[in-house]
Amino acid sequence: MLAITATAAILFSGLYISYQVQKERVIEDTLKSNHVFASKLASATDHFLIAAMQQLEFSANIIVKDINNTELLQLETNRLLKQTNSFNSVVINKLGVLKAASPASLNIINKRVDSPHSKQAFKLQRPLISRPYVSLANNLMVIISYPLFDEAGNYYGYIGGSLYLEQQSILNALLKQHSYDGGAYFYVVADDKTLLYHPVSERIGEVVQNNPVINRVLKGEDGHARVINSLGMHMLAGFSPVKLANWGVVAQRSEVATLATLDTFQGLLLKRMLPIVLITFVLIGVLAHFIAKPLRLLADSANLSTDQQNVANLKSIKPWYFESQQLKAAMLEGVNILQSKMGQLRQDALTDPLTGAHNRRGLYLLLDKLIQEQVPFAVLEIDIDFFKRVNDTFGHDVGDEVLKTLTCVIKQVSRKDDIVARTGGEEFLLILPNENSDSAFVIAERLRNEVANTPMAKVGCINVSIGIATWPQHSDDIDQVYKCADKALYHAKETGRNKTVIASLN
Incomplete structure (x- = not known):
């Protein structure tokens, strides 16, 4: 019974350890995979924003040469829309008045713009990517803007492009084309923790609080971590910052979905092993009986004590088969080693460790x-x-x-x-x-x-x-x-x- 119990313990311990090792490996591989995907998507978003900013810079250099030419302003905004199909574009002068817009159907020419981004653009007078905000038309958007300076350094306003977050846009299309399957998904968050993109469109614009992964990625960290999401699910998240806009990309998959295949495999393995395990237990029981019978006699008479009578009793035993002979020899050797070690311990206890003299x-x-x-x-x-x-x-x-x-x-x-x-x-x-x-x-x-x-x-x-x-x-x-x-x-x-x-x- 002891042999069977020990074998079962070893077998199931081995299976459990194997499962735990594979589990940690799968989790680690998933974390790394999610991090690679998040890094790839963050890089693609960064490149898109850089390209968009370069397009605005090119247009700004054209506009400042004849800033008062309304026809030129309109032509340039139309060219931006047709050439890039990236975003709706506008030109706003230093008084905050919108002088050109594309598409023209927006009907906002010569109207004053007083959005948070406009105030910030006038104040900082440098290239900007706004935080997400709701426009007068009740659209959630971000604005990319580039300042208008002439060669003498005089400021004339800015040219900007709007990206709609809840409607179809080039940013939305860019993110969707990097689909992620296998129960995994990703989302993009702005520096104020507002969701810019999420596979559940209703969540776009939501502000996410108390998420350690979001906190880390918005600090500029790049890596992976295990986290509990807003629904209380354990997630395996990889994250990477979009440095130009101070956004963050998080790719994640639930731990349950990640381990589902491994759990299925482990169950199948146990099912197929069960007949072999039962046969093994029967053989162990039979063999243990025949092996243990002579060894029990030897064990009852043996003692590794250094007492001379016990040593004499051990030497007097006459084993009748090879294994018991080997056991007897090993036990006698153990007695000799024990006596030697005890002698060494006595010597160490009575001598000074530095000089070897008596203590x-x-x-x-x-x-x-x-x-x-x-x-x-x-x-x-x-x-x-x-x-x-x-x-x-x-x-x-x-x-x-x-x-x-x-x-x-x-x-x-x-x-x-x-x-x-x-x-x-x-x-x-x-x-x-x-x-x-x-x-x-x-x-x-x-x-x-x-x-x-x-x-x-x-x-x-x-x-x-x-x-x-x-x-x-x-x-x-x-x-x-x-x-x-x-x-x-x-x-x-x-x-x-x-x-x-x-x-x-x-």
């Missing part, structure tokens, strides 16, 4: 053993003279190298049964079993001289001061012995350093 924990364990066995010993407390100068002058990395080298010197001078320990920053203890104060002094002096004559990397030679105390001569309390050795070291420091001092028995 306080390791030192106390060894001293407890000497005291329990009543083995007398001498304690040499060793301290580097002026070690702070080394760190301050050469840095702590060099100071660490000095500590490592000093440890090597101490180990070279010490004997096999001696104990070398680092107990502080630059403080070391050398424990000498079966030595009294006098013999320990001889060893300490040999060590001190050896240190003084050993060059240290970048530092040169250093000196050490050493304090000596013995157990149990100075005290049968090991803490008091430490204090005696520490006082002797302090005395050595106070009386000139680079010397060895034996603690007083008093």
Whole structure:
């Protein structure tokens, strides 16, 4: 049952992970595709607006040569309409009076124009693309205008072209020709968040609020994002700005529509896999029974504990087929590795990681053993003279190298049964079993001289001061012995350093 459960868990986990990976891939590909489409459409719109502005600029250059010629103004507006079929065009003088219009059926010649765009055009006197607004004829439109300046820089008004947003126009036709299928659609939004184009024509002119994608594209950002639309649907949106007009193009597709094909495929896959899965489960159950029977006996008798009795029990098992033999060998190898790792952990717990000498924990364990066995010993407390100068002058990395080298010197001078320990920053203890104060002094002096004559990397030679105390001569309390050795070291420091001092028995 466990084998079947595990296999089912692995199988369905694999299917789920596969589905999630494919889902994210499909979503990412759709986001990128929508972004590419939005960028393409934004670029096409930009090119259209640039071309329209260039047409107006060309006409403006003709008109300013004879600005008072009404016939010329009308001919030029008619030429614009016939040549480009882009938009209705008008010429408005600097007093705000409309002097020419095409088509002439508009019946607005010599009327004063007081639209928001006209006010802005007169104020800024530069090429403009207006925000969408509703005209007197109740048409939603945008105006593209170009100022009229003569060669002396005198301002005479502007020539403009209107693009109807809710009716057929060249902009509307341009956007519609870039149709987008597969449940996807796109829309164009002005810098005041008004919809300039939407596949649902009733929404053109609507102001869209609280849409993070629109906020980003109107800031000039170019990219893609997952977003919830005004209907609460999760959408995969790509967006790109129309830089000339500060508009934004958003192409999007619902996440549900995007994943519909993948969900259908996943369902079909599960349906076709089901018979194979059931057969597999039956075979696993039968095989698991025959395989598990001998292994259970081995498992009941095996334990990876390092206890010698458990190891002996494991070795005494006699497996009768190859797999169980391999399992036994692997378990024995695991016991050996475990014993090795535990030994390494014990070693790491008892040694100083920088120098490899014993740390306080390791030192106390060894001293407890000497005291329990009543083995007398001498304690040499060793301290580097002026070690702070080394760190301050050469840095702590060099100071660490000095500590490592000093440890090597101490180990070279010490004997096999001696104990070398680092107990502080630059403080070391050398424990000498079966030595009294006098013999320990001889060893300490040999060590001190050896240190003084050993060059240290970048530092040169250093000196050490050493304090000596013995157990149990100075005290049968090991803490008091430490204090005696520490006082002797302090005395050595106070009386000139680079010397060895034996603690007083008093």
